[in-house]
Amino acid sequence: MFYREAGQFKTTYGADQAVFPIRQDQVFVAIWLAIGFFLVPLISSEYLLRAILIPFLILALAALGLNLLVGYCGQLSLGTGGFMAVGAYAAYNLCVRIPALNPLVAFLLAGGVATLVGIAFGIPSLRIKGYYLAVATLAAQFFLDWVFSRVAWFTNNTPSGSISAPPVTLFQFAFDTPVRKYLLCLAFLVLFAVVAKNLVRGRIGRAWMATRDMDVAAEIIGIRPMYAKLSAFAVSSFFIGVAGGLWAFIHLGSWEPLAFDVNRSFSILFMVIIGGLGSILGSFLGAAFITVLPLLLNQLPQWLSVPISTAMISHLEAMIFGSLIVFFLIVEPLGLARLWRIAKEKLRLWPFPY
Amino acid sequence: MPKLCDAKTLLLAAAVTGALGATSELLAQANEQFIPALVYRSGPYAPNGVPFANGYADYLNLINERDGGINGVKIVFEECETGYATDRGVECYERLKGKGPTGAAAFSPLSTGITYALTEKVSADKIPLITMGYGRSESVDGSVFMWNFPLLGTYWDAADVLIQHIGNLNGGLDKLKGKKIALVYHDSPYGKEPIPLLQERSRRHGFELVTIPVTHPGVEQKAAWLQIRQGRPDYVLLWGWGVMNSTAIKEAVAVNYPRDHMFGVWWAGAEPDVLPAGADAKGYNALALQHSAGQGPVHADILKYVYGKGKGAGQKEDVGHVLYNRGLINSMLLVESIRTAQAKFGKKPMTGEQVRWGIENLNLDQKRISQLGLFGMLQPLKVSCNDHEGARQARIHQWDGTKWVFVSGWIQADESVIRPMVDEASAKYAKEKNLVRRDCKVS
Numbered sequence: 001m002f003y004r005e006a007g008q009f010k011t012t013y014g015a016d017q018a019v020f021p022i023r024q025d026q027v028f029v030a031i032w033l034a035i036g037f038f039l040v041p042l043i044s045s046e047y048l049l050r051a052i053l054i055p056f057l058i059l060a061l062a063a064l065g066l067n068l069l070v071g072y073c074g075q076l077s078l079g080t081g082g083f084m085a086v087g088a089y090a091a092y093n094l095c096v097r098i099p100a101l102n103p104l105v106a107f108l109l110a111g112g113v114a115t116l117v118g119i120a121f122g123i124p125s126l127r128i129k130g131y132y133l134a135v136a137t138l139a140a141q142f143f144l145d146w147v148f149s150r151v152a153w154f155t156n157n158t159p160s161g162s163i164s165a166p167p168v169t170l171f172q173f174a175f176d177t178p179v180r181k182y183l184l185c186l187a188f189l190v191l192f193a194v195v196a197k198n199l200v201r202g203r204i205g206r207a208w209m210a211t212r213d214m215d216v217a218a219e220i221i222g223i224r225p226m227y228a229k230l231s232a233f234a235v236s237s238f239f240i241g242v243a244g245g246l247w248a249f250i251h252l253g254s255w256e257p258l259a260f261d262v263n264r265s266f267s268i269l270f271m272v273i274i275g276g277l278g279s280i281l282g283s284f285l286g287a288a289f290i291t292v293l294p295l296l297l298n299q300l301p302q303w304l305s306v307p308i309s310t311a312m313i314s315h316l317e318a319m320i321f322g323s324l325i326v327f328f329l330i331v332e333p334l335g336l337a338r339l340w341r342i343a344k345e346k347l348r349l350w351p352f353p354y
Numbered sequence: 355m356p357k358l359c360d361a362k363t364l365l366l367a368a369a370v371t372g373a374l375g376a377t378s379e380l381l382a383q384a385n386e387q388f389i390p391a392l393v394y395r396s397g398p399y400a401p402n403g404v405p406f407a408n409g410y411a412d413y414l415n416l417i418n419e420r421d422g423g424i425n426g427v428k429i430v431f432e433e434c435e436t437g438y439a440t441d442r443g444v445e446c447y448e449r450l451k452g453k454g455p456t457g458a459a460a461f462s463p464l465s466t467g468i469t470y471a472l473t474e475k476v477s478a479d480k481i482p483l484i485t486m487g488y489g490r491s492e493s494v495d496g497s498v499f500m501w502n503f504p505l506l507g508t509y510w511d512a513a514d515v516l517i518q519h520i521g522n523l524n525g526g527l528d529k530l531k532g533k534k535i536a537l538v539y540h541d542s543p544y545g546k547e548p549i550p551l552l553q554e555r556s557r558r559h560g561f562e563l564v565t566i567p568v569t570h571p572g573v574e575q576k577a578a579w580l581q582i583r584q585g586r587p588d589y590v591l592l593w594g595w596g597v598m599n600s601t602a603i604k605e606a607v608a609v610n611y612p613r614d615h616m617f618g619v620w621w622a623g624a625e626p627d628v629l630p631a632g633a634d635a636k637g638y639n640a641l642a643l644q645h646s647a648g649q650g651p652v653h654a655d656i657l658k659y660v661y662g663k664g665k666g667a668g669q670k671e672d673v674g675h676v677l678y679n680r681g682l683i684n685s686m687l688l689v690e691s692i693r694t695a696q697a698k699f700g701k702k703p704m705t706g707e708q709v710r711w712g713i714e715n716l717n718l719d720q721k722r723i724s725q726l727g728l729f730g731m732l733q734p735l736k737v738s739c740n741d742h743e744g745a746r747q748a749r750i751h752q753w754d755g756t757k758w759v760f761v762s763g764w765i766q767a768d769e770s771v772i773r774p775m776v777d778e779a780s781a782k783y784a785k786e787k788n789l790v791r792r793d794c795k796v797s
Binding site: 046047050051055149159160161162164166252253254255256258259261295298299309310311313314315318 | 393395396400404407433434435437440441444445448449452466467470471473474475490541542543546547549550567570786787
């Protein structure tokens, strides 16, 4: 009943090809955007913005990027942390070496640098696939880690290897308060989500999905695998590179190579898998699950006024979090996004299911 | 129906008591000083993080139980688990910074990585950062680093004292010429911190410096010690933390490197570092950040007032271990700073800004140290705007198989070597951040 599209007639091709063809979806997205842009900045505490929402938005952007590669094009990658590091260090070096450059422009240029690196490490995907490709991208992760902690040039010869980002401004407007930072990250995420959604609906996205489903068949119907795979690596790395720049400049402010280690790669891959492979919505749900849930679990005992020792809380956090991952993978292997799709189907028939 | 009614009354009752509880809590809060504790009681660094956190908590409990707070202002403290991870540390900081009636008094993150991440945030939030024996070495310069306090010593001091000690062993610093000294370090801002000082010293005295990084968390060090077996350096400096230290000692045994030629920093010189290696650790040296293991009158009080009432954070037997004492001294320094601030601003909960003034004007003489029950564990220290360290002396202690024994007298880090480096590094930071130097003569 809630999701019935009966009576919504499309009279133009444009209306039929809209991103959200169903009225309910349009309303839904509009409400979420209104909440995100207007309500959240009004009611959120500094802690909520700085410690939960900003990391969530940035990692959602990285998960979105990885989902294009893994979920849509079927190329397994474990190098996400490394590509984020490329974005972060490229943005830092661009800002330090070209002082006139605006950091926001530097983020986009850093995304470009990450694209080039991503394509370079994507070349093996033309010959190898599946687990073997995962191992090759893992090598990229370790190589990039090594470069940024060993080559002093990248950290501007900082002896400790920890560098701090210059402030982010736009026409005298400084993104220094939590609300401004949050809005900046949200704007980036919305912009990139629109781009991603349109990419996967178009020719390029279809080429990726055909490659994912059966690369030999895709080649036979005229899709060039080299073009499809490398473009997936390029677009994905661009997203991830921008996310890396945001993570370093907006969230951390000062960081060391350890901020982008292999654990980062794993956690973003888990976001994609748990959220739903090949789903834009899934990237958001997965990012929320992986970033917010551990923090909730960590603070729950205190909210309930249950006296548990700090060590016990962190052990419990790991145990419950781990078992929830297993639970969701068993109950819904296609990800949290699939749960939403099922809910939508049910709502469509409600209250007369058959 | 009656069932529903019951549920309703219950809910109502719960709401009323909840509201009452909240108001009484509010009233009680007015005279409380909130002290946050960033700890790690889990993960690869837990063996060292746990005793430190216990000492930190026990001393605060002691002040509440024995003295009824700091001049009557009760201490409330809350722990937050960072797991030594920078991002979780920042989350904990955000979580705790606004608690209590006056906000967090000061943060001690016990991680150089977290210190770097928080340095800019604390100056915006006006909360001091006490990094006792770790953190940014250039933050000694309080005219630039207004909110950072590397009390008792920095890694540059540590490296300098170690080189001086090795010089003494050889009959003078000039005898170091042609020697080979290896630094085995945790590959993080923590481990990289001493390198500039060691390079400077190696330039002056002509010894060869070999730097060998060990990847976090340091359980895999075969490659590093293979390098040592091939290079055979005369001395090995160990800049490790957590499980990395005991692994390093075991690897030294495996490549037959003499333990008495190994010198750990003060974070590589506690019981959890040597005990896992067993008898093989005998002869291993490490710096002591002022104190070693041992008990003083303050420990007797802790056993009586805290453990006697069942409020101890850890095991009774661990009271007085090296890292336990370090946690204790860390919270003692903070409590004394709050006391100093109260002398100026009144006997009420202090804000972060007032605590900062208190730390900067902290002056502990021998008499006060004895009063605190820490005689012999701490040298007098005096903090000032120009000198955010307060003291820069250390001793070397050696593991004799069962306990730590001092093998050197007090060695003072050489200001003439370190200060120019501090000035240069802090000037670079000030320029990067467009900071105006504070005039130390005014405040």
